[in-house]
Amino acid sequence: METITLKSLGGAGTVTGSKHYLKTPELNILIDCGLFQGIKALREQNWEPLNINIKEIDLIILTHAHLDHCGYIPFLVKSGFKGKIYMTEPTRELAKLILLDSAKLQEEDTEKANYHHYTKHHPAKPLYTINDAERAFKYFYIINENTNIQLSEHIQFRFKPCGHIIGACSIEIVCFGKTIIFSGDIGRNKSAILPPPDFFTTADIIVMESTYGNRLHDNSNLYDKLTYWINSTIKNHGNIIIPSFAVGRTQELIYILYQLKEQNKIPRNLPIVIDSPMAALATDIMIDFAEYTTVKKEKWLEIIQQIDINREYSRTEEIVRNKKSKIIIAGSGMVTGGRVLEYLKHDVGNNKNTVLIVGFQAEGTRGRALLNDSHELKIHGKYYPVKANVVELTGLSAHADQTELIDWIRKYEIPPQKIMLVHGEPSALEALRVKIQTELQISVKILVKDEEVIC
Template sequence: MNTIILKSLGGAETVTGSKHLLKTSELNILIDCGLFQGIKSLREQNWQPLNLDIAETDIVILTHAHLDHCGYIPLLVKNGFKGKIYMTEPTKELAKLILLDSAKLQEEDAEKANFHHYTKHHPAKPLYTLRDAEKSFKQFFTVSENTSVQLSDNIYCRFKTCGHIIGACSVEIKCFEKIIIFSGDIGRADSAILPPPDFFTKADYIVMESTYGDRLHNPSNLSAKLEYWINQTVKNRGNIIIPSFAVGRAQELIYILYQLKEQKKIPNDLPIVMDSPMAASATDIMIEYSQYTTVNKEKWLRIIEQININREYANTSEFVQDKRSKIIIAGSGMMTGGRVLEYLKHDIGNSRNTVLIVGFQAEGTRGRALLNQSHELKIHGQYYPVKANVVELTGLSAHADQSELMEWIRKYKNPPKQIMLVHGESSAQEALRVKIQTDLKIPVKILIKDEEFIF
């Protein structure tokens, strides 16, 4: 009997930790293998055993390289996974970068916990090490977009680019005559540097992200808003701090800022600092795979010539103390860690400065606290009053909004039998569920962690 069972091990009723297991009589396939991020109760799930028989898991399919989709891979391999991990070529390079960084942070966190004795475990150990991450790379297997890959006698998969970041794809799995689509993270139709999402047109079932299922991105001109806040802050002799995800968002930002300088809409001599070794390396990968973007390699090289790219932490204090107005692009994007915290400690208490929030801010992060108009931020054990301007610019989001998600569904020539929503907070999922069922008359289920759904 060709029963197909879907079970979400993460990314169900939350935007993080994406892991969706497809169990069949021929193969058990894990679509994405991400770490939980955000509030402590989520992060603690990374340490709990998976509700999964790793020895009986045959294949991993990776939609893209963000940590919440790939960050658990070294631990899966460490715990016995032996199969191939399928992904696109740019995703392979980005995933290596992100997993090595994650492993380094895991090792550093364990070392600090042991040194400062703030751990329940003696000694504290990393979730995985650099060696674990490197070992998992041996199982990476790249595939081309729009090419059918036979996984077993009756199971095939196919990738289609979906925007979001370079190499990101939706995945079609044909399984015993049923077609199941995993959307991955769907990008914007009007990205400054990526082509619009491609799409499938036939599906029996869709497992779909819902990050912004309850909101529309502001259609107002993003460049004009950036121009306004940059010039206003420079006029006040302040700094513009843009907490940014290193992969995707940082590259889109430097492209838009380059355009604003070219058009003489912001001062040509205004320093732009990208203080993130990961963003620097991700930019190198973006240039290497420029054919996946809408910007040619020569233009990318011109853009980075005008940016102060800082890879060394030792130089950060010099940029922090520099009294000139400047634009700082630094990670992490949700302000949960990284070098952006050094700039925030110095600048968040001054009304001359502006913090531009350009991406999704998960529950429990400093970014969400700022959006909720918190009067102070706790950074490295101390509280800092929030007096800087805090401005949210949604036009730079790498996730489709509700209208774009609905349009993506409308591409299917025949409505699917059911849509399963994942990768969203409860309010977003419920709003999108009602919208789909009301407007498109398609049954929708919100997946619950570890609950099995039988096709």
């Protein structure tokens, strides 16, 4: 019997830094290569050496392009990795955008830290640079969905779309006769712009995400809720601020808002501003790959004609000063940085305004603080009182909830022998473990970082 082992180098016991290392007699495969985000204790792990020899990794397979799944790639390449990195075509284009942005922000943060001397390192250095990111792109290798790729004599894999964002896939690895599925981030069964997740039907082991393993999304009418909060806010002459992830969520939002205007549920002349250069570029990419969505390219082109897309930081202050009610969609999605901070500094202290939270908010982020009814936010060294309405709309989440995750497992014709849970906070992991074992009678293990498990 050939020994196959799995070790999670990230994304175990947390929702960030996904890296799962599959060691086999023929190849050593890294599934995802993400950056740790969120609280300082997590971010510091990006600087710690991996609990493996980087030069022993033969190849990487990428589920999708979000930073917590691809953001460590340039550092890995800089450290000696020289294998192929397999991904879908939309993932390649989005990953390039996200990695260049990540590198640019790191260079800027390092420059500020050195200039203002608020670093214990002399000088401070970025984890990787723009040049490092660009050097990594030559290892990107495009694979079509639903195509079997023979990696070695006894190992093959294929992608299957899983919703979440364009190009996102689950991965099936057949290795020495054993079938191991990596779910990636599973999308919603009913997205406004994406087809429902596809699925495999056989597996020995499933390595599965658990982001919302302890929660059910609100199934009441999302459109009605959005309509209510938008109309009540503009009636009070306030602004609607939506911190939004540049890739996926922003595009879904503008499609839904377009529909609300078409249905005369919100004023047709209500300004909608996207203030995020990355969201603007991600929207361009999504239009280029419109066939991966349920919306035709012509419709997307019509929709963006009605949006004020601001790419220049110099215009942000002008938009902030404009007293007319508007909807602002700005990064970052968890309020950890980006232009949304400029709007919050100006608007979060006024009860006429509404902040709509539309995605997962990790522990330690300002977005989580807002959801936890924090009375103040610290932004750029200063505290701002929170008086605006803060409303969570889970119906816009790009992650499956507990019921959808369970339904995804039920689609397997023969239940897997074991499910290994990753990509969740401890309470979500434990709740999903109990639910799977109780309802489906499948053995479940919660993976621990750097623990080697025999598959």
